[in-house]
Amino acid sequence: MAQQDSLWYKDAIIYQVHVRAFYDSGGDGNGDFRGLAQKLDYLQDLGISALWLMPFFPSPLRDDGYDISDYRSVNPTYGNLDDFKMFLEAAHRRGIRVIIEMVLNHTSDQHPWFQESRSSRDNPRRDWYVWSDTDTKYRGTRIIFLDTELSNWGWDPVSKQYYWHRFFSHQPDLNYDNPQVREEMWSVMKFWLEMGVDAFRLDAVPYLVEREGTNCENIPETHAVMKELRARLDAEFSGRMLLAEANQWPADLRAYFADGDEFHMAFHFPLMPRMFMALKLEDRKPVTEILKQTPAIPDVCQWCLFLRNHDELTLEMVTDMERDYMYDEYAKDKAMRLNLGIRRRLAPLLDNDRRRIELMNGMLMSFPGTPIIYYGDEIGMGDNVNLGDRNGVRTPMQWDGGWNGGFSTADPEALYSPLMLNPVYGYQAINVQSQKRFDHSLLSWMKRLIRIRKASAVFGRGSIEFLYPANHRVLAYVRKLGNETILIVNNLSSAAQAVELDLSTYRGNILIEMFGRNIFPRIGGLPYLLTLGPYQFYWFRLRRV
Amino acid sequence: MPEESILSDDFIRELMNVGEVDILVAVPSYNDGQTIGKVVQALRAGLLTYFPRARSVIINADGGSRDGTQDLVRAASISDLSVSGDVHALRTLHSISTQYEGGPASGIALHTIVAAADLLQAKACAVVSPESTTIEPEWLDRLLRPVFEGKDVVLPVYRRHKFDGLLIRNLVYPITRALYASKIREPYPVDFAFSGSTATQFLAQSVWAQEEGRRGTELWLTLWAVVSRLKLVQAFLGTKARLENPRSDLVNAMRETAGILFCSMDCYSSFWRSPQETLEAPCLGCQPAVSLEPLRLNRKRLHQMFVFGISELEPVFLSILSSATHNELKRLAALPEETFDYPAELWARTVYEFSAAYHKAVIGRDHIVQALVPLFRGRAYTFLTETREASAEDVENNIESLCRTFEGEKPYLVEIWDERK
Numbered sequence: 030m031a032q033q034d035s036l037w038y039k040d041a042i043i044y045q046v047h048v049r050a051f052y053d054s055g056g057d058g059n060g061d062f063r064g065l066a067q068k069l070d071y072l073q074d075l076g077i078s079a080l081w082l083m084p085f086f087p088s089p090l091r092d093d094g095y096d097i098s099d100y101r102s103v104n105p106t107y108g109n110l111d112d113f114k115m116f117l118e119a120a121h122r123r124g125i126r127v128i129i130e131m132v133l134n135h136t137s138d139q140h141p142w143f144q145e146s147r148s149s150r151d152n153p154r155r156d157w158y159v160w161s162d163t164d165t166k167y168r169g170t171r172i173i174f175l176d177t178e179l180s181n182w183g184w185d186p187v188s189k190q191y192y193w194h195r196f197f198s199h200q201p202d203l204n205y206d207n208p209q210v211r212e213e214m215w216s217v218m219k220f221w222l223e224m225g226v227d228a229f230r231l232d233a234v235p236y237l238v239e240r241e242g243t244n245c246e247n248i249p250e251t252h253a254v255m256k257e258l259r260a261r262l263d264a265e266f267s268g269r270m271l272l273a274e275a276n277q278w279p280a281d282l283r284a285y286f287a288d289g290d291e292f293h294m295a296f297h298f299p300l301m302p303r304m305f306m307a308l309k310l311e312d313r314k315p316v317t318e319i320l321k322q323t324p325a326i327p328d329v330c331q332w333c334l335f336l337r338n339h340d341e342l343t344l345e346m347v348t349d350m351e352r353d354y355m356y357d358e359y360a361k362d363k364a365m366r367l368n369l370g371i372r373r374r375l376a377p378l379l380d381n382d383r384r385r386i387e388l389m390n391g392m393l394m395s396f397p398g399t400p401i402i403y404y405g406d407e408i409g410m411g412d413n414v415n416l417g418d419r420n421g422v423r424t425p426m427q428w429d430g431g432w433n434g435g436f437s438t439a440d441p442e443a444l445y446s447p448l449m450l451n452p453v454y455g456y457q458a459i460n461v462q463s464q465k466r467f468d469h470s471l472l473s474w475m476k477r478l479i480r481i482r483k484a485s486a487v488f489g490r491g492s493i494e495f496l497y498p499a500n501h502r503v504l505a506y507v508r509k510l511g512n513e514t515i516l517i518v519n520n521l522s523s524a525a526q527a528v529e530l531d532l533s534t535y536r537g538n539i540l541i542e543m544f545g546r547n548i549f550p551r552i553g554g555l556p557y558l559l560t561l562g563p564y565q566f567y568w569f570r571l572r573r574v
Numbered sequence: 575m576p577e578e579s580i581l582s583d584d585f586i587r588e589l590m591n592v593g594e595v596d597i598l599v600a601v602p603s604y605n606d607g608q609t610i611g612k613v614v615q616a617l618r619a620g621l622l623t624y625f626p627r628a629r630s631v632i633i634n635a636d637g638g639s640r641d642g643t644q645d646l647v648r649a650a651s652i653s654d655l656s657v658s659g660d661v662h663a664l665r666t667l668h669s670i671s672t673q674y675e676g677g678p679a680s681g682i683a684l685h686t687i688v689a690a691a692d693l694l695q696a697k698a699c700a701v702v703s704p705e706s707t708t709i710e711p712e713w714l715d716r717l718l719r720p721v722f723e724g725k726d727v728v729l730p731v732y733r734r735h736k737f738d739g740l741l742i743r744n745l746v747y748p749i750t751r752a753l754y755a756s757k758i759r760e761p762y763p764v765d766f767a768f769s770g771s772t773a774t775q776f777l778a779q780s781v782w783a784q785e786e787g788r789r790g791t792e793l794w795l796t797l798w799a800v801v802s803r804l805k806l807v808q809a810f811l812g813t814k815a816r817l818e819n820p821r822s823d824l825v826n827a828m829r830e831t832a833g834i835l836f837c838s839m840d841c842y843s844s845f846w847r848s849p850q851e852t853l854e855a856p857c858l859g860c861q862p863a864v865s866l867e868p869l870r871l872n873r874k875r876l877h878q879m880f881v882f883g884i885s886e887l888e889p890v891f892l893s894i895l896s897s898a899t900h901n902e903l904k905r906l907a908a909l910p911e912e913t914f915d916y917p918a919e920l921w922a923r924t925v926y927e928f929s930a931a932y933h934k935a936v937i938g939r940d941h942i943v944q945a946l947v948p949l950f951r952g953r954a955y956t957f958l959t960e961t962r963e964a965s966a967e968d969v970e971n972n973i974e975s976l977c978r979t980f981e982g983e984k985p986y987l988v989e990i991w992d993e994r995k
Binding site: 348524 | 594629
């Protein structure tokens with residue numbers, strides 16, 4: 030794909046999808062690359078400009094593919110390398126870039142590297158993983174999967190030593206103090222870059238290197254590893270991008286951008302739960318507070334913003350009081366809770382309230398950063414908390430109201446996951462085909478939202494200035510880039526609100542509402558009075574006429 | 575609508591920004607700059623500690639302060655613009671201040687508060703005095719929690735010095751108890767709470783256009799709540815700060831208490847004249863309510879003013895009192911201070927005769943209320959003498975005995991109420 034603009038990721042609309050969940054072309058009950066390729070027209074029509082694929086590598090699938098057993102191949106369930114290449118070219122032809130997962134921190138315990146490493150203490154690959162005679166090293170390190178793991182050390186009965194794992198015990202951590210490991214992982218990345226992949230979403234990056242006396246997160250040695258990879262990327266594959274998955278506070282995240290020479294993008298994890306919190310509290314404070322705490326980043330860098338993804342709605346980056354509130358408001362049923370989070374999709378989290386779904390997407394698309402849409406959320410798919418782990422938010426894409434929701438021709442019993450069947454979120458009620466038919470469906474509305482967002486570079490590249498009107502239920506901000514100024518006003522409340530905005534800086538401008546292109550009164554010397562319906566939001570382009 | 579005339583446009587604009595709330599905490603004020611800062615900080619801490627999820631607002635209804643009182647209140651806001659480093663709050667906490675028209679008057683402040691509560695559809699409202707310097711954040715929990723549990727009005731019980739609150743103990747409490755069958759220790763509260771629906775109902779009363787809507791309105795609210803048989807509860811708040819220099823003199827205090835009581839007796843005569851079941855107002859967390867630290871009071875002056883009053887106001891007393899009562903008071907005035915004693919029975923009859931005179935308006939009603947002042951001083955002298963060496967229990971027994979006397983003399987009140995003179 031032509032690399033005309035090396036900052037393409039700043040303007041992108043990313044769509045996150047699991048190959049297995051999107052479309053099954055082979056009729057075996059699992060989505061595959063050929064199926065995904067067949068649905069590229071849908072994605073192009075939706076307006077997205079990049080696809081983020083969850084792990085599709087060979088894997089025992091004990092962590093939905095984040096337990097990789099071969100980095101240079103495709104899980105046969107999804108196809109083969111030729112299928113992937115065909116898909117990649119098809120995506121590029123449509124102007125869609127492809128971001129793939131790269132799990133650097135750990136492998137599956139079924140990966141040949143680990144099998145060799147554990148085979149004996151003398152094996153040449155022994156030092157590719159982190160071994161110890163005791164399980165007492167790195168005691169200051171937290172356990173991430175609290176619901177399943179008791180320790181970050183696993184006992185290997187074969188070589189009779191403990192191995193280090195930050196996630197599940199079947200996911201041993203690679204040893205990045207070993208230059209061979211660093212070289213091998215670059216070699217893996219290069220393999221995919223040469224094929225044409227546009228970017229990597231690097232999983233679990235804060236945990237690459239361990240040091241005694243630290244919490245083994247975000248330590249300088251980890252940053253050094255990443256900078257080395259970035260330098261090699263820039264040298265050989267200009268215009269490609271690295272996206273960090275680091276569930277950390279903004280101040281800790283800032284280090285991953287370094288001087289613009291480490292990561293291009295990083296997820297803004299603390300913002301997401303606060304958007305939900307602000308909506309439920311009907312108070313903008315959680316959002317403005319966290320964005321005020323968010324440090325400036327180099328011009329070439331970008332935040333990645335999301336409402337929901339394949340994981341639980343993480344509540345690691347909130348206070349205890351805020352977590353309790355979120356649980357009580359969004360996960361009353363304890364089955365909805367997992368680890369320190371809530372395993373639900375967007376629509377059910379928002380009570381399937383179209384107004385709230387629109388408002389949240391409107392904020393997502395207008396905050397400074399690159400938005401990610403999780404597959405199915407554009408049509409309001411539901412979740413199934415009765416499925417284990419996070420599988421309830423990874424059910425098959427619902428294409429139509431027919432056999433298996435149009436996902437697969439296999440017997441329903443053969444599907445990788447049960448379909449959503451209930452009358453509210455089931456595929457007969459929520460599907461792409463039915464929503465395509467109506468201009469006012471959520472899908473049609475999302476297309477319009479994406480189109481408007483893409484029409485202005487302000488959203489991806491502009492500055493943000495909050496207005497702080499006295500009415501705390503209204504979140505208002507101005508996005509600016511060059512001569513272009515856009516005013517965004519969001520009503521977080523379930524009731525109509527009046528708000529007075531201090532727009533004196535923009536006196537003389539008229540407001541043009543961007544969805545209907547209607548003209549609003551000129552800004553004068555008095556505070557600008559707006560009234561907003563429940564959960565209503567406006568995007569105004571400011572124009573001096 | 576009443577609130578249209580009481581709330582300024584600026585205040586309404588601020589209320590618009592606050593929006594619907596769960597809790598409204600109000601602090602009426604007038605030149606309370608020295609104490610209000612501490613009180614508001616405690617209120618803020620109370621809201622954040624005990625009601626962190628509630629939509630709350632602190633409202634200051636000010637009578638025209640010129641000492642920065644309002645700025646101290648506004649500084650307690652927590653928003654995305656003004657955040658204290660030591661405070662973590664889920665929500666915005668608005669802390670707003672408004673100056674009402676008509677000069678300092680607690681009734682106008684209360685009117686402003688209940689009108690705001692009604693507009694904001696507050697579920698629970700607490701009113702706290704800016705002079706309550708002994709306030710702890712826990713007070714808010716004690717005042718507001720019962721409202722969220724279904725009570726309509728929450729009244730305070732304090733630990734007071736045995737010589738403190740003489741007017742409450744010797745006049746307001748005994749009358750309230752005798753006439754309205756309610757054992758409410760602080761019928762004229764400065765720290766209290768009520769439900770949103772109570773605020774709305776009280777706002778609709780006609781009291782606001784009258785004098786009792788300007789001063790003593792808190793007492794009127796209690797009496798109205800008792801007569802309306804609302805669900806009342808009392809909450810023990812702890813020690814009540816003793817004011818070294820009370821703002822109100824005794825004449826004004828008498829207007830706010832006896833004046834309101836006499837007025838209410840007119841208004842609610844059919845209620846108190848019929849037999850009443852005792853209104854239960856349980857006290858939550860109550861502890862011994864009398865403290866005994868040494869305190870010097872000038873009893874001699876009280877006696878002198880009683881004697882002076884009996885002599886000076888004789889024509890007035892002739893209009894108000896029965897000859898028997900008047901003669902007895904004159905006899906008391908002639909006694910040397912060492913043997914002076916204004917007994918409970920005579921005090922009860924005196925008060926009842928004053929109330930009947932007020933009812934019949936035998937002379938100007940304000941004159942009647944003012945004329946009670948020297949007599950109250952005499953009664954206060956006796957109370958101080960009786961309780962000078964008393965234990966807390968003795969003081970309680972003294973008050974209880976006085977209440978029983980007022981209850982026992984109630985038929986006398988009924989008898990004279992309808993007499994021509």
